[in-house]
Every structure is written in structure tokens, then in C-alpha cells.
Amino acid sequence: MTVPASVASLNALTSAAVAAGVTVTSSASWPESDSDGEVPALAGFIDSAFSPLVAEVVARTLRGRDPSDWASGNRDAGDRVTAVVVVTALGDVTSATRVAAVVDAGRRVPPLQFFQSVPNSVVGHLAARWHLTGPVACVTGTVAGLDMAAQLIEDADADEALVVRVDLKVTDGDRDRAAAVLVTGPADRERPGAAGT
């Protein structure tokens, strides 16, 4: 089945990475096979597949890294700084729609909706789990996301960037989709030795 470039696809992310001049060191997507039915739940996040999808593709992407770079449970993997850029065309439309319905009905919003009201929240969860201390950003376009990642690496705001594209299904004919790439700059882009360079 062909996936349009406007939704989460590894091909679109990889093409944008090449165009931005960064190197893909690891990647993953959802679904990857027929066994990817329902995305695993993520504690603390309710009602919507948005955050669980981001968590699942990030876990798959980081598990694919060289174990010498990222020993399981080792949060001291050098002083590597990893940026996280979430790309989503529509955002968490499931949560937004549910909140609107509750508000229109004059009811109270479930408190957990506060914690997942922006796409940053799941990034905070993942950053704590994987020790990702670089910049956190959420944008709506794949090209913009990879261009941002390249800029952050070039200017030494990060050594590498995890760019995650997630698109929830909107109509019954759709599927929830997500893909992620871990990118780094060309080998000559080492951290500067002095400020202002």
C-alpha cells in the first residue's frame, strides 16, 4: 500500500533528511508489519493514540542504536545531546475533539487531558526516559522538522536529533501512522572548542 508523503512515512523522513544534509543513523515506523495492530498503551496518557505512537516509534528507533553508544539503562552515554522534533500535520486531533465535545456539553474536562494537551508532553516523558537533553520542538511539516534538526546540529545545540512524524487516523479508511529517524550531522561537525565560532 502506498503512503502519501503528507503522512508519516519513513521514506518521506529519509528523503527530507538527505535534502537537509543530515545522516540517518537509526529509524523505525508504525506499523512495520501486520503484527502491529493496536499501539501499546502509555501510562498517564488517555483516550488518544497520539502519545503512545510517538513513544513506540521512539523506543524502536533508539533500540536500534549501537549498543556501545546506548547501553540499556545507561544514562551517561557520553555527553551526547539529543534534540527531539515532533512533526504532525494535525496534532492530537483525537484529544482536541474529545475536549471540545466535553466543553460543548457543559461538563468538566478529565484532568489527564491537561497533561496531554500539547504534543510536548510525550516528548518530556520520553526525554526523561532516554535522557534527551536537547531542544524540544513540534512543527507541522516534515521538511521543516528535518531542516530544524540540521540547524540545531550545525549550531551545536544538539549532537543529534530524533525527528518523529505522527499522524492519527481521521476517518475510518485511515490508519494511525508514525515514523522516526535519528539523525546526526556530517562527521566534520564536531562540537566547537570555543564560544562564538
Add this chain to the structure above:
Amino acid sequence: MNDGPALAAATVPVRRGTGTVAVTGAAVLSAYGRGTEALLSGVLSGRPAFATVDRFDVAGRRVGVAATMPGSPDLLSELARVVHEACDEAGLSSSDRAGSPLFVAVHCHPEQARAAEADQRRLGPEAFAAAVADRSGLTRQGIRCYISACVAASTAVADAAALIARGRADRVVVAGGYLVDPDQFAIFDAGRVLADDGQVRPFSAGRRGLLLGDGVGALVIESAESARARRAVPLVRLAGWGRTGDAYHPCQPHPQGYGLARAVGAALQRAGIRAEDLGYLNAHGSGTGQSDPAETNALRLCLGDAVAMVPVSSTKSLHGQALEASGVLELIVTILAARKGILPINAGYLGVDDACRLNLVLGEPLAATPEYAMSLNAAFGGANTALVIGLP
């Protein structure tokens, strides 16, 4: 939690391109009204703009207060208006505008959540940003839409500055907009973070939370060469910028402020200045129990002894929390105040909290002529930004 790497990273050097980045136009809407004059006179009055919300029904909410313009302004129209005004101030011709990419910071397309399923795909935030570009005569080429919560607009400003400093763009127009709405109000009310005493009291004993506020703003950011070619006089230089993550929690800041401290350090480094060169700091200062001590710790860590000298206020105590638009609203306040030579107060202050000891501007606005000033923002996800302006 292992704090070692976070501390070590506080000293990691960053880079930037060599180009000088200028702000040549700024336009704004806030609860004080439309225009920079209304905003400046409002914040310098020291009178917070909070009142009972009459834009929508708040009867079922725990708190019913926000800082809003009268009526129900339309976000698309107001964004187009501020972009137009900022471009006018910068002296941009129609062809200049047609060649200027637009970075927009918003929460979402205002119609998306209540649209029929079949329409939701065409009502994404990027479509909304494109509509702003179309109405403003700006190109859709290179358009970006930022939805990163309370650092959306400040991240857009930092990214624009980074591109321009590297010579990758001559000019970017950055716009952000949030108008207090029933959905976000209900969400924040459910999160029990709204101040139930109707005031925002950053860094103060007895602070009880944040309050939302309208904010729509636009900035024309360009290379010094681009400005000079039109003989445009810069309002300020965008001297430094930093963006970092806490790696701590989905929605709470790191209590020691390590991430925010690194953002401040990166911004100072790019500006090529020391902490003591800062003449004003417009803090994130949300007025919540956890965020203000974390920010205080960050400032103590990265400013060192200068923390006792740098005047600090959080203008959220006056105009409220404008979510995705905070970065442009608060940067514009910082620009206006620094250029005027009068620093706004940190309103709502009741008394000292030992966990939040800073050199706060209290009581009366402070006459000062800062050579450099900083605006800070932090958001869910542990996202932090710091922006440094330099006065001409």
C-alpha cells in the same frame, strides 16, 4: 535521576553564524488593546489586565478570570493584521513581503476540533498558517508552523535568527497568536493551575497559579544587510538565542533548572556577553508553585553573582499567559520596555518566598537603559528558550 550530565552540559559551547540579526518591525494585540502603545502603557501602568471572562461561559469552572480583549476577536484576522503592521513598520514593499517566509506559532486551527471528520484534515494548523500568509501577502514558500506549547513562538524566533545569522535567509516574519478560548480554559481549569485569587504573583509568597491572556504578535527579523538596503532602522538586534530540554518530566520543570540554565548560557554565549551585561530579564515567571523556584534555581546557576543585580520581572503578571504566542508577546514587551528605558513591575507581589529570591522590579516601574535584555520561556515537555536583544 543522575544530575551529573545535566550540570556538565551547562558549559557546552554552541555556535552561530556570523551575520548580525535585526528586528525591524513589531506589532501586537494584548488584553490592553491593539498596538504596541496600548501594550507598553498597559504594562507600565502596573495594573494587571485580569477580569472575569465574558467571552464564553465560565460558570462551571473553578476559576473564571483571564486577561482578554473586549469581545471575541478573530484569530486569523488579528494575525494577518499584526503581520501587516509589523511589515509596514519595517518598510517592506509588496514584493519584499512576497519574498518573506512566515513562521507561525499557534495551538491549532481554531475550527478543527468542531469540524466534521471529513473536514478535519484540511483544518490543520499548517493550513491556518498558510491562510495567514495568504492574507498578509507573504509567500507560502518556507512557511513553518510551530505548535510547541509555550515555547512555540520563542523557538520560531530562535530558529529564524539562526537561519539569518547563517545567511540561509535574509528575512523571516514570525507571528504567534492565542486568544483565550473555552477549550484551553477548560483544560487549564481541569489541571487546577489557574490562580483562584484572580491574580498572577510570580516569585511571590502566596502565589496561586497562572492565568491565561490574549496575545497576538508579529516580528520582522532580518539580516542587518537586508535592513540597511532599505535604510530601515532596527528596533533592536537579536543578539543571542538558546533552546534546550530538561529531560525530566512531561509537564513539570526540572526543580534545579538545569535545562533552563543551559538555554540562558547558550543565549549569552551567542550574544558574546556576560551575565552582568544583562540590564533586564523578562522571566518565564508563570506564577505556579513549582515553576518559579525552578526558574530561580536556573538563574542562580547561570547568572552567578549577577543574579543579585539583574532586574527581573515576569510580565505574565500583567498580560497573562498567552500559551503558544507567549514568546512573541513577551519579547515585544521586552523590546518596548528596553527601548523606552522603563522596566515593568513584577505585579501581584505579596512578599518574599525564600525559594524565589531574585532582584525583582516591585512597586514602581524602574527607569533603566539596558544595553542587553533577555526574555525567557519554558513549556511542557521540559522545553526552554532564552532570547537576548541588544539595543542599538
